[in-house]
Amino acid sequence: MLGAYIGYTVAIYTGSFFLALIIAPILVACFGIVFEKLLLSPLYKRQDGGAYLMVTFGLAVILAEAIKLTWGADPKGVQIPEMLRGIVIVFDFPFPKYRVFLIIIGVLMALSAWLFLEKTRIGLLIRAVSQNPQMVNALGTNVVFIRNLVFAIGCGLAGMGGVLAAPMVTAFLGMGSSVIIDAFVIVIIGGMGSFLGSIIGSLLVAFVLVFGAYYVPDLALAIIYLLMLIILIVRPGGLLGKEE
Amino acid sequence: MLKINNLHTYYGLGHILQGVDMKIDTGSIGVLIGRNGVGKSTTIKSVIGLAEPAQGNITLFDNELVGKKPHNIAKAGVAYVPEGRLIFPDLTVIENIKVANHKPDSSWSISRLLKLFPSLKARETNKGSQLSGGEQQMLAIARALIMDPKLILLDEPSQGLAPLVVKELAKVIKILKETGVTIFLVEQNLKLATAVADHVFVMVKGKIVYHNPVNDFLKEEDKIKKKYLTL
Ligand SMILES: Nc1ncnc2c1ncn2[C@@H]1O[C@H](COP(=O)(O)OP(=O)(O)OP(=O)(O)O)[C@@H](O)[C@H]1O
Ligand SMILES: [Mg+2]
Numbered sequence: 001m002l003g004a005y006i007g008y009t010v011a012i013y014t015g016s017f018f019l020a021l022i023i024a025p026i027l028v029a030c031f032g033i034v035f036e037k038l039l040l041s042p043l044y045k046r047q048d049g050g051a052y053l054m055v056t057f058g059l060a061v062i063l064a065e066a067i068k069l070t071w072g073a074d075p076k077g078v079q080i081p082e083m084l085r086g087i088v089i090v091f092d093f094p095f096p097k098y099r100v101f102l103i104i105i106g107v108l109m110a111l112s113a114w115l116f117l118e119k120t121r122i123g124l125l126i127r128a129v130s131q132n133p134q135m136v137n138a139l140g141t142n143v144v145f146i147r148n149l150v151f152a153i154g155c156g157l158a159g160m161g162g163v164l165a166a167p168m169v170t171a172f173l174g175m176g177s178s179v180i181i182d183a184f185v186i187v188i189i190g191g192m193g194s195f196l197g198s199i200i201g202s203l204l205v206a207f208v209l210v211f212g213a214y215y216v217p218d219l220a221l222a223i224i225y226l227l228m229l230i231i232l233i234v235r236p237g238g239l240l241g242k243e244e
Numbered sequence: 245m246l247k248i249n250n251l252h253t254y255y256g257l258g259h260i261l262q263g264v265d266m267k268i269d270t271g272s273i274g275v276l277i278g279r280n281g282v283g284k285s286t287t288i289k290s291v292i293g294l295a296e297p298a299q300g301n302i303t304l305f306d307n308e309l310v311g312k313k314p315h316n317i318a319k320a321g322v323a324y325v326p327e328g329r330l331i332f333p334d335l336t337v338i339e340n341i342k343v344a345n346h347k348p349d350s351s352w353s354i355s356r357l358l359k360l361f362p363s364l365k366a367r368e369t370n371k372g373s374q375l376s377g378g379e380q381q382m383l384a385i386a387r388a389l390i391m392d393p394k395l396i397l398l399d400e401p402s403q404g405l406a407p408l409v410v411k412e413l414a415k416v417i418k419i420l421k422e423t424g425v426t427i428f429l430v431e432q433n434l435k436l437a438t439a440v441a442d443h444v445f446v447m448v449k450g451k452i453v454y455h456n457p458v459n460d461f462l463k464e465e466d467k468i469k470k471k472y473l474t475l
Contacts, residue, residue: 124335124343125343127339128335131333135332137313138294138315138324139315139324139391140319
């Protein structure tokens with residue numbers, strides 16, 4: 001959400017959507033690092049995970065209010081850049097250019113995230129930390145640094161998502177929370193810690209949402225949760241996750 | 245090279261280490277034995293920094309380790325082979341080793357390690373979780389060696405291994421010693437322990453109650469066993 005608003009501002013000032021697409025994620029990542037250092041890291045020693053949730057949730061509320069004060073409460077429309085307006089014909093169907101652009105960006109981002117995790121040393125360390133952080137630490141890697149990096153990348157990607165979504169849904173105050181619920185469902189369905197799982201999960205959720213919205217508009221959301229429920233009963237760890 | 249001096253470590257309110265004193269000479273193998281739960285693993289964890297001592301000193305070549313973070317202790321030349329091996333289950337054999345590979349010029353290259361552990365070479369691209377206990381143990385040792393350590397901490401490497409694999413393990417430990425690395429070994433298998441040890445330490449309830457060169461220990465082995473090791 002912050003990404004969308006910052007993107008909106010950058011787009012207004014520079015007149016360039018693409019500049020916003022680069023600058024907003026960086027700003028959001030920096031914001032994420034500061035937030036993590038200042039508010040979350042003092043909580044790492046505590047055993048109860050609830051503290052993170054409370055602080056994060058509290059920050060979300062503050063952020064929403066701060067955005068309201070800065071940008072006003074009414075939704076902000078972001079213009080689709082000139083070259084991405086209009087439609088293209090895909091398999092005889094007219095299709096908005098911007099959506100095609102989103103699909104391409106989505107595939108590219110997923111691909112580069114996968115390459116980053118599988119082929120780089122930092123990616124290897126990130127995977128190792130997700131399996132046993134203490135052991136990675138004992139083998140000579142500063143795990144706190146890796147965690148901060150992942151957090152920053154995550155914030156940056158969220159910021160990018162915000163900018164990309166802004167022309168489609170306009171920047172509005174509730175946009176963060178609707179995404180969080182979708183993301184939560186996707187991760188649960190796909191399986192915690194599984195990269196491929198979350199991609200399959202997101203395709204599945206999007207599919208159900210779109211078809212559901214077409215055939216049974218009132219029940220589309222309920223079907224998502226039903227899907228999650230069924231998958232959790234059959235595979236408690238998610239589609240590709242491990243059972244504890 | 246490794247000196248542990250009046251070390252006290254707690255888990256919550258549990259006073260686990262109650263003044264441990266040990267000394268392991270450069271290039272030698274010090275073996276720590278003792279019953280279950282006396283604090284052997286806690287001693288090793290205190291050295292690598294995964295347990296935080298409340299009092300006392302641990303020095304590696306006069307370099308104080310207490311208070312340092314595990315990754316800095318590792319960089320100072322300490323490699324940890326934990327109890328239960330703790331291989332990364334979803335990483336391949338090679339990836340497991342690479343996690344610990346910080347120096348490109350390590351005297352232990354991956355190919356040299358695979359020569360030392362032929363059983364790993366055959367399973368290069370297998371996931372850690374697909375290995376047998378013996379293979380996992382060798383992998384945990386290989387992962388430690390690639391760090392080019394001055395000191396290796398080995399916590400109960402023979403645990404759960406078949407006798408034949410324990411023999412192979414003894415061979416590996418002797419090869420390591422020939423390279424000049426210092427080894428701090430915790431071991432319940434007395435046969436293995438005394439076959440490789442230079443010096444034997446016995447722990448009871450968080451304190452070292454006996455220590456001697458292995459030859460002296462072997463002379464009084466039965467007496468020590470009765471006094472400190474049987475239940
Ligand atoms: N993380 C922990 N939290 C609380 N108590 C612990 C923890 N780890 C170990 N202990 C306790 O500390 C004592 C010493 O444990 P430690 O693992 O050092 O024993 P050990 O000599 O290695 O035993 P073993 O031969 O079974 O491996 C035990 O009584 C154990 O219950
Ligand atoms: Mg132990």
